[in-house]
Amino acid sequence: MRQDGFKLSSKKTAILSFSLAILITLSAVLTFNAAEALYATDKFADGEGTVDNPYIISNLADLENFRDYVEDTDNNYGQGKHFKLNNDIDMLSEYGSGGQSWNPIGNYSHGFAGTLDGAGHAIKNLYIEDGTMNGLFVQIDTSGIVKNLIVSGTITGGSNSGAITYYNNGKIENCHSKCEISGAHQTAGGIAGFNSNGGIIQNCWNSGSVTATGFSGGIAGQNSESSTIENCYNTADIKSTGTNSNSSGAGGIAGRNTDTVSTQIGGTIKNCYNIGNVSGSNTNVHSIVGNNGNSSSVGKVENCYYLDSLSKDENATSKTADEFKSGEVAHLLHEKTENQVWGQSLGTDDYPILSADADKKVLKVSFMYKNPSEGTGGYTEYAARYTNPNGTVTLPNNIIKDSGGTSYIINGWSQTEGGTTADFDSTKEITKDTTVYAIIKSMRFKQEYPDLVSGETRHYGDVNGDSEYNVIDAYIIRKIVDAGEDNLESIGINTDSIEYKLADIVYDPSAESVVNQDDLDFINNYIVGNITIDKG
16 A cells, blocks of 8 residues: 555556566666776776777786786686786886795686787796796686787796796797796796696797706696697706606606696697707706607607707707708798798898798798609709798709719709709799709719729710710829829820810819819819720
8 A cells, every 4th residue: 555545556566576676687787897897997007808908907016906807706717808918017126036926827726718918018027936836827727818928037946837827728829938947846847837738839939947856848847638839949948857757857848748647648749949958867858858758648749850969859850050040940840830930030040930020931942853864753852042032042062962972963953843944043032932953964973993903994974975074083083183294194094085184173082072163163174075094
């Protein structure tokens, strides 16, 4: 009964009750959204947490608020949210030796589930001492992404460490660690302590030293359970001080590339290289992977390279400093990627770098030849040269010596397989990977030449019947030089059938065959007819 004496029907009462419920629900939703918006406004410099308008992290206070946001369970660990740095952030004012230790973002039960884009900026002077799960993050969730970030600083002691995260289950890409990591009691990696559960670390590099008593790696301490490390490299010293080969080891990319006995599922490492020194106190010390598993679980290592002066690694290929510098390794890494990931400014960069800059792409020129005596048959690569786009290359020596000891004189290079017109030379600008083919002019045979036996006759001539390029063996050149112009006939050279220019002869007695340019000049100038050596 209303106070004014009027009575509402039961139907009207129900309608009013339903309407009131809707208003209460809308009020709650609006209140929650307003609270989240207020929280975001309070915690970040700008943004809405979307792909197009991410929350902005501008300073150390924002970074600390970012940590609080991720750790607030009401925010679902940042899942679906986007965050972006718009400045370098220096932590030295609050963290460091004599100050406090950084408390990593998140926890082991719930990793960061959003996307953090460093936008090429750096978090400097990260400092962590004696933590259990050390890194900028504790863990990155399967849906979490950290990209385009540089981290420098110091992590000492504790159990497990990585500059970006202790444990990665998600994706870390285009990141660079300059952190010095030491004293970890179990596992440490330049980028991540563990890369597991299908985690991906790609296009990253480490230049900070890493030391652990357990597994120590330039990119990850351990890589396992179908996880992948690709297009990464390490330039720093990596060390494991543990003596137990079952629980410790060191690798330029990963200390271990397979799981413990729980799952026995290995990881994959591909398109990586290492030039940092790797050392340790047991047998699991190798330039790419310290421990790549056993008969129960073996990790995959594909297309990886290391400096030949470092610890041998049977899972990868060693290359000299000159081969790295030439662009060879950059091209080998690049040709296994769909889009450009690797580059190198030849003449400036001694080693490959991660770069999508088209001007730093390394192009290859392959010089091919085919033995003319074999008739039909495939070509063999004789030499390779490398250049950046629109550059030129030097031509290889035009005497080719194959694995069987047979030598050929090259009369030019054709851009057409089987071509006879020399249309490629050292002035040709290279715009793509290029293959050129040798135009063979003549051939000579490798033979052993002991002292000539009385009455012996040997004949040397051009295989193709072209007397212009008949070739003389190094043994005969030595005999001519030793004898002198006036004494050629005394050693069995029939001077009626040859022309000679002793002034053009430059001969290295230790050489097995004529291969240098001076000898080539001699060949071109000296021999015009078949040579008969008679001694009797």
